[in-house]
Structure formats: structure tokens, C-alpha cells
Amino acid sequence: MEEEEGEVKLFRTWSSPFALRIVWALKLKGIEYDTVYEDLANKSSSLLEYNPIHKKVPVLVHGGKPIAESLVILEYIDEIWNQNPLLPQDPYQRALARFWAKFGDDKVWESMKKVFMKEGKLKEEGIEEAKENLKHLEEELKAGGKRFFGGEVIGFVDVALGWLANLPSVLEEVIGLSLITQQTFPLLSKWTHEFANAPIINQHWPPKQQLVTKFKAMHQIFMNKQA
Amino acid sequence: MEEEEGEVKLFRTWSSPFALRIVWALKLKGIEYDTVYEDLANKSSSLLEYNPIHKKVPVLVHGGKPIAESLVILEYIDEIWNQNPLLPQDPYQRALARFWAKFGDDKVWESMKKVFMKEGKLKEEGIEEAKENLKHLEEELKAGGKRFFGGEVIGFVDVALGWLANLPSVLEEVIGLSLITQQTFPLLSKWTHEFANAPIINQHWPPKQQLVTKFKAMHQIFMNKQA
Numbered sequence: 001m002e003e004e005e006g007e008v009k010l011f012r013t014w015s016s017p018f019a020l021r022i023v024w025a026l027k028l029k030g031i032e033y034d035t036v037y038e039d040l041a042n043k044s045s046s047l048l049e050y051n052p053i054h055k056k057v058p059v060l061v062h063g064g065k066p067i068a069e070s071l072v073i074l075e076y077i078d079e080i081w082n083q084n085p086l087l088p089q090d091p092y093q094r095a096l097a098r099f100w101a102k103f104g105d106d107k108v109w110e111s112m113k114k115v116f117m118k119e120g121k122l123k124e125e126g127i128e129e130a131k132e133n134l135k136h137l138e139e140e141l142k143a144g145g146k147r148f149f150g151g152e153v154i155g156f157v158d159v160a161l162g163w164l165a166n167l168p169s170v171l172e173e174v175i176g177l178s179l180i181t182q183q184t185f186p187l188l189s190k191w192t193h194e195f196a197n198a199p200i201i202n203q204h205w206p207p208k209q210q211l212v213t214k215f216k217a218m219h220q221i222f223m224n225k226q227a
Numbered sequence: 228m229e230e231e232e233g234e235v236k237l238f239r240t241w242s243s244p245f246a247l248r249i250v251w252a253l254k255l256k257g258i259e260y261d262t263v264y265e266d267l268a269n270k271s272s273s274l275l276e277y278n279p280i281h282k283k284v285p286v287l288v289h290g291g292k293p294i295a296e297s298l299v300i301l302e303y304i305d306e307i308w309n310q311n312p313l314l315p316q317d318p319y320q321r322a323l324a325r326f327w328a329k330f331g332d333d334k335v336w337e338s339m340k341k342v343f344m345k346e347g348k349l350k351e352e353g354i355e356e357a358k359e360n361l362k363h364l365e366e367e368l369k370a371g372g373k374r375f376f377g378g379e380v381i382g383f384v385d386v387a388l389g390w391l392a393n394l395p396s397v398l399e400e401v402i403g404l405s406l407i408t409q410q411t412f413p414l415l416s417k418w419t420h421e422f423a424n425a426p427i428i429n430q431h432w433p434p435k436q437q438l439v440t441k442f443k444a445m446h447q448i449f450m451n452k453q454a
Contacts, residue, residue, distance in 0.1 A: 053330065053363055065319055072325045079318040091306040092292055098299045103280065136280055 006063020008033035011047050013040060015206050015214060017163035018070040019058035024159050025074055027200045029081045071101055074156060086156040100140065100149060101160035108133045108164070115179075116171060116215075117222045127177070134185055137161070141187040147194055158195055164188070165196040170211045174219050233290025235260035238274050240267060242433050242441055244390035245297040246285035251386050252301055254427045256308045298328055301383060313383040327367065327376065328387035335360045335391070342406075343398060343442075344449045354404070361412050364388070368414040374421055385422055391415070392423040393432055401442045 010026070010033050012019030026033050038047055038057050050059045050066035059066050060073045062080070067073050078086045087094045111133050114126030141149065149157035164180070172178050182189045195201060237253070237260050239246030253260050265274055265284050277286045277293035286293050287300045289307070294300050305313045314321050338360050341353030367376065376384035391407070399405050409416045422428060 053334075062319075067319070067322045067326070069326055069329055072322050072329065075325060076318055076322040079321065091303055092289075092294070094306065095294045095299050095303040098302060099294070099296050102296055102299065107280075 006065075007061075009036060009061040010034070011036045011038055011044075011050065011059040011061070012057050013038050015211060016057050017167060020204065020206075021070045021159050021162060022058045022060060022073050022077070023204050024154075024162060024201055025077045025086060027204065028084050028086075028154065028159075029077065030083065031077075031081055071105070071160060074101075074159060078156070084153075086150070086159060088150075088155070097150070097156045100137075100157045103133075103136070104157070104161045104164075108137070108161070112167070112171070112179075115177065116175065116219065119223065119226050127179075130179055131184075134180060134188060137164075138185045138188045141191055148191065154195070154198060154201070162195060162201070165192040165201075166205055166208070166211070168192075170208065170215050173212045174215045233292075234288075236263060236288040237261070238263045238265055238271075238277065238286040238288070239284050240265050242438060243284050244394060247431065247433075248297045248386050248389060249285045249287060249300050249304070250431050251381075251389060251428055252304045252313060254431065255311050255313075255381065255386075256304065257310065258304075258308055298332070298387060301328075301386060305383070311380075313377070313386060315377075315382070324377070324383045327364075327384045330360075330363070331384070331388045331391075335364070335388070339394070339398070339406075342404065343402065343446065346450065346453050354406075357406055358411075361407060361415060364391075365412045365415045368418060375418065381422070381425060381428070389422060389428070392419040392428075393435070393438075395419075397435065397438045397442050400439045401446050 008026070008031055010019070010022055012023070012035060014037060036044070036046070038044060040057075043055060047057070047059060048055055050061060051057075051068040054068055056068070058070055058073060059068050060076070061067075062076075067076050074086060087097055108130070111126050111129035115123060115130055116126075118126055144151070146152055148154050149161065168178075168180050178184075180189050180192060196205070235253070235258055237246070237249055239250070239262060241264060263271070263273070265271060267284070270282060274284070274286060275282055277288060278284075278295040281295055283295070285297055285300060286295050287303070288294075289303075294303050301313060314324055335357070338353050338356035342350060342357055343353075345353055371378070373379055375381050376388065395405075395407050405411075407416050407419060423432070
């Protein structure tokens with residue numbers, strides 16, 4: 001395939017969980033690529049040129065052509081490089097995978113953000129929403145009866161939800177709240193360990209203490225805004 | 228294909244723009260299906276069973292298996308029935324189509340909702356955001372130089388953005404604001420007319436006066452909440 005000849009470049013930050021999805025996908029498929037680390041306080045002209053709409057990471061540039069939005073990039077990677085497929089082959093199973101990945105972004109991520117960024121009543125609402133959303137994931141794992149959302153190997157949904165395998169533990173250190181435990185969500189808790197420690201995945205986590213420091217500073221800013 | 232034998236059923240409301248995407252896609256592909264009209268104030272037990280997470284329309288049920296989330300359903304339909312493809316064949320063009328469809332939901336729709344639901348400063352913010360987002364669509368049409376976002380025929384992005392071809396004119400009657408005109412966004416304005424009047428699309432619009440009545444009532448509720 002001609003595209004396979006093209007240079008692959010990933011614009012990321014050291015901490016973006018959305019960029020991490022792309023790192024995992026490329027590594028799982030064994031694709032060589034160059035990394036450009038962005039400082040979001042001082043974005044490169046290349047990033048602004050490649051993602052003029054959102055001006056965010058990740059951006060994947062393949063043979064000079066840029067793609068933004070991490071779930072869109074994942075689909076692209078899966079279509080271009082067929083080895084170790086992320087999405088299932090069956091159209092119905094593919095639809096379910098896309099559904100859960102979207103659920104992760106629209107609902108789980110948004111509720112967690114509310115927990116982290118808000119105070120008082122809004123934070124309490126966020127906690128209830130997060131628990132409700134995590135319950136759906138727990139039930140999905142139960143229904144599947146497999147190690148991963150994707151079955152016996154890591155798939156699209158696992159990569160999309162991968163941030164759940166480390167950010168909640170960072171959240172715990174910053175705001176003292178444990179959302180995913182063996183008691184509350186046993187299968188999801190088991191999944192976070194299995195996923196976090198799986199080959200390839202386990203080599204690419206950002207340093208936890210560095211994340212805690214960053215999120216503590218961010219949390220302080222949000223709290224000051226509401227004070 | 229075995230799936231082609233399965234019964235196709237669409238759960239929708241008469242007015243949902245997201246459900247309309249599925250109507251268009253099925254009709255463009257010439258798929259026979261049954262329609263179940265839902266009253267969202269009194270949801271059927273089938274809807275709650277088929278979409279327990281979001282409890283929303285549209286839901287497509289194919290051979291007894293339910294799929295929720297309109298963009299996910301569109302991908303499924305395109306994978307199951309190959310005729311009149313919605314997504315392009317080329318992986319990079321597919322990625323761009325998915326990017327713009329997501330942009331439509333995450334940015335354009337959200338900014339329009341803000342215009343419609345908010346008052347004062349928030350509404351003004353919404354108007355600025357909506358204009359900025361529509362400008363991106365205008366530029367995309369200009370770059371493509373074609374009748375539709377999908378080229379010379381209606382594609383994935385056209386179907387996803389189809390609500391732009393009627394809801395802004397409803398908005399105009401309800402809150403007296405014209406966002407897409409020949410003066411402000413000439414190509415987008417032309418596209419709304421081309422799309423709205425295209426064969427198949429033009430047969431399935433909900434009655435405009437009925438939409439105006441519905442949106443007027445909704446708008447009143449939002450305004451009362453903020454009063």
C-alpha cells in the first residue's frame with residue numbers, strides 16, 4: 001500500500017490521554033513514527049497549520065496529510081494498517097465498539113471532568129453521573145465475560161477508555177476520591193490493572209507523580225475560579 | 228449477506244434531526260424498514276430496552292439487534308449495505324468525513340443550542356461561536372469546490388449536517404435570527420438549498436410550521452427557566 005511508505009508523525013503532549021490512544025495504537029500495530037512534543041502554552045506553527053479548527057493534540061500526520069480527533073485517528077490507523085485490528089470485523093460488533101468509545105468520551109469523560117473541575121452541588125452531581133456511567137461499563141464487561149472490552153486482546157474500546165486505567169488514581173491523589181475500586185466496580189477495577197500492565201501499554205504511561213503535580217495545579221486554578 | 232434478510236426497524240420521533248439522518252441514509256440506499264414513532268414524554272418499553280443507556284431516538288434495530296447513536300448507525304448502515312456509499316473509499320477521505328461529522332455535532336450543534344437556549348451574554352457568545360463554526364464549514368465547501376460536502380452526490384457529512392438545511396430557518400422564526408444567508412455564508416446557503424431540495428431528502432422533512440410551534444414552546448420553557 002502506497003500509504004505505508006509515508007512518514008508518520010504524531011503531535012502530542014507528554015500528558016494528553018487522547019494522544020496516548022494514538023501512541024498505543026501505533027505501537028500495538030508496530031508502526032514506526034516520529035513524535036513532536038507540543039507545549040500547549042506555546043503551540044507550534046505546525047500544530048496550528050495541521051489542526052486549524054481545534055488547535056489541539058493529538059494530530060497524526062501521514063505522508064504529509066494531517067488528521068485530528070483521536071477516535072477518528074484510531075479508525076484511520078485501523079484502516080491503513082490491518083495487523084492487530086482494533087475494531088472487530090463484524091459490522092454489528094464494530095457498531096457496539098464505536099458506541100462504547102463514544103460513550104466513554106461523551107459521558108464518562110464529561111462526568112469525571114465535572115467531578116474534577118467543580119465544587120459543591122455540581123461536583124456531587126458529577127460524582128453521581130460518573131458512578132452511573134461506570135456502572136454501565138461494569139455491566140458491559142460482565143456481559144462480555146472477557147479480559148478486555150475487545151475480548152481476549154486489547155481493542156478499540158480498551159484503547160479509547162485507556163485513560164480510566166490511570167487518571168482515576170491521579171484524581172484520587174488530587175481530590176481524595178476513589179471512584180473505581182474492587183468493592184465498587186470489581187470487573188472494571190480488574191480491567192484497569194490488566195490494561196495498565198499489558199505489554200506495550202505498560203511502557204507508555206506518563207510518570208504518575210508528574211501527572212499528580214500537573215493535576216494539582218490545574219485543580220487549584222479551577223477552585224480559585226469558583227471562589 | 229445474511230443481515231440483508233433481517234427486519235429493519237427505526238425508532239424515531241417526527242421531529243428529531245438525528246433520527247432524520249437515519250431515514251435519509253436508509254432511503255438513499257433503498258432499504259425497506261418499519262418505523263416506530265416514539266413519544267419522548269412517554270417512551271415505549273421497547274425503546275428503553277433497546278437503548279437503556281441514553282433512552283433516546285434514533286435506534287435502529289436490525290434482525291433484532293439494536294444500535295444507538297446516529298453517527299454510529301450511519302457507519303453501520305454504510306457497512307451493511309454497500310450501494311450508494313455514504314463514506315468515501317479512501318481512508319484519508321473517510322477520516323476527513325468523520326472529522327467534519329463530529330465537528331458538526333460537537334461544535335456547530337452545541338453552539339446553535341446555546342444560541343437557542345440561552346439569553347444575554349451566553350447567547351451572544353453562542354452567536355459568535357456559531358458564526359466561527361459556520362465559517363469553517365463555508366471554507367470546507369470552498370476548498371472542496373463541489374455541490375455537496377461529499378462531492379457531486381450526498382455523502383456522510385451532508386447527511387450528518389442535514390439539520391443545517393432546515394433548523395436555522397425554524398430558529399429564524401422563533402428567535403428572529405438569521406445565521407446562514409447568501410450574504411454571510413454564500414456557499415453554505417447554497418448548500419442548504421441544494422441539500423433540502425435533493426431527491427429523497429426533499430420528501431422527508433418534518434412539516435415546518437409544526438417545528439416552529441414545537442420550538443416556540445421549547446424556547447418559552449428555556450426563557451422561563453432563566454427568568
